[in-house]
Amino acid sequence: MDFSLNTFEKLLNICESNNKKIYEVMQEKEAYDFETDVKSVRERVKKNIEAMKSAIKNGMNSNEKSYSGLCGDDCIKLQEKYKKEKAIFGKIYEKITTYALATMEENLRMNKIVACPTAGSCGIVPAVIIALSEEKGLSNEEEINALITAGTIGYIISGRVAMAGAVAGCQAECGVASAMSAAAAVEIMGGNEKQKVNAAILALKNILGLTCDPVGGLVEIPCVKRNVFLAIHAITGAELALADIESKIPADEVVDAMVQTGQLMSPLLKETSQGGLAVTKNGILISSKL
Numbered sequence: 062m063d064f065s066l067n068t069f070e071k072l073l074n075i076c077e078s079n080n081k082k083i084y085e086v087m088q089e090k091e092a093y094d095f096e097t098d099v100k101s102v103r104e105r106v107k108k109n110i111e112a113m114k115s116a117i118k119n120g121m122n123s124n125e126k127s128y129s130g131l132c133g134d135d136c137i138k139l140q141e142k143y144k145k146e147k148a149i150f151g152k153i154y155e156k157i158t159t160y161a162l163a164t165m166e167e168n169l170r171m172n173k174i175v176a177c178p179t180a181g182s183c184g185i186v187p188a189v190i191i192a193l194s195e196e197k198g199l200s201n202e203e204e205i206n207a208l209i210t211a212g213t214i215g216y217i218i219s220g221r222v223a224m225a226g227a228v229a230g231c232q233a234e235c236g237v238a239s240a241m242s243a244a245a246a247v248e249i250m251g252g253n254e255k256q257k258v259n260a261a262i263l264a265l266k267n268i269l270g271l272t273c274d275p276v277g278g279l280v281e282i283p284c285v286k287r288n289v290f291l292a293i294h295a296i297t298g299a300e301l302a303l304a305d306i307e308s309k310i311p312a313d314e315v316v317d318a319m320v321q322t323g324q325l326m327s328p329l330l331k332e333t334s335q336g337g338l339a340v341t342k343n344g345i346l347i348s349s350k351l
């Protein structure tokens with residue numbers, strides 16, 4: 062099998078010609094690249110899923126603030142809200158939003174999370190996979206399949222642009238995490254390989270140009286709540302793709318556009334905290350008190 066996975070077109074061709082799913086291709090590639098076997102690859106992924114679940118559990122039970130004191134108690138607030146009044150979109154929405162917040166709040170407390178693709182976007186993939194897993198009653202093996210699918214999307218995009226707000230803005234962090242999650246959601250829902258790539262690319266396409274403008278240079282404002290929004294954004298990508306609604310711009314061209322958008326973006330909006338939300342009146346006020 063050809064293991065040079067550098068475009069989505071190539072990924073889909075390999076899947077089709079070998080009659081394999083995305084996760085099957087990727088786990089074989091990982092085993093080949095790291096001179097190990099598929100079982101070991103899957104065991105490593107399983108450990109990441111366990112770490113994601115621990116972060117969610119710990120985050121849901123803590124209202125400890127971050128060192129800055131700016132964030133850390135929103136997950137508890139959200140859970141209290143859902144106890145009093147159910148979410149408009151039901152239980153799965155409650156879980157996704159709660160899990161994204163729980164994980165991100167664990168990150169800002171400097172506790173253990175899984176960077177996927179980065180620490181600043183660590184809430185999105187776990188929220189979608191674990192919430193859907195619980196609702197659908199997935200096995201451990203199915204959870205692993207979903208996370209490897211998500212990882213494949215991130216892997217191909219990361220071959221074109223660094224997953225860093227400093228390089229391409231938040232589209233390269235939370236945007237990519239949302240794309241990864243959309244593909245994982247389609248895997249969980251039993252969609253085909255083309256739908257998985259399409260879900261990812263629909264999510265990515267609709268978040269192009271997202272700025273990175275953290276207040277005070279901390280991965281807190283707007284990062285924490287942004288994870289919640291982009292976890293839900295991923296579900297929209299999955300739903301459209303499962304209906305065979307396709308991106309009219311092919312996947313690899315959307316990545317081209319993302320790379321170019323990142324290059325055109327002002328450095329003021331790429332993690333320097335010199336533009337956007339970071340330099341609003343209150344952004345500056347908050348920074349001055351840190």
Ligand code: SF4
Nearest residue numbers: 181226231234273284
């Ligand atoms: S705003 Fe910047 S620091 Fe925050 S999650 Fe996005 S890319 Fe990371």
